[in-house]
Amino acid sequence: MAGTDDSREAERRILAQVRSIPAGQVAGYGEVARRAGLPGRARWVARLLSANTHADLPWHRVLRSDGRVAFPEGSAGYREQCRRLRAEGVRVEQGRVRGQRAAPSVDEQVWGPA
DNA sequence: CTGATGACTGTGA
DNA sequence: TTCACAGCCATCA
Known part of the structure; x- marks a missing residue:
């Protein structure tokens, strides 16, 4: 069961990062892992989210790069994610998020997040 | 150990 | 933008 102390600590940090995503904003799987x-x-990260679909976990704010x-x-998860994002004011079209970016810009990588 | 699997990512055509 | 392909990593049979 991968129940080592290290992996449990890693999971905790990943879930903490997901919860730290503000409503109305999104982040990428790789970005969450990196942070x-x-x-x-x-x-x-993706596997963890699929195993932790808790109500207090904003998994819908995590997107691909x-x-x-x-x-x-068309899948249930797809519709649910889009629905939750739109409920937070995020513009979603054809499964794509507009107005927000999943991956950090070059400026963010160089100067750090605002 | 090997091979398959998955809510992924980067590169190239 | 789209698609295909290889790389990556933890988990499981």
């Missing part, structure tokens, strides 16, 4: 100090663990929903169009 949690776990670069390259984007898929791990393209800024698109990570679910196949």
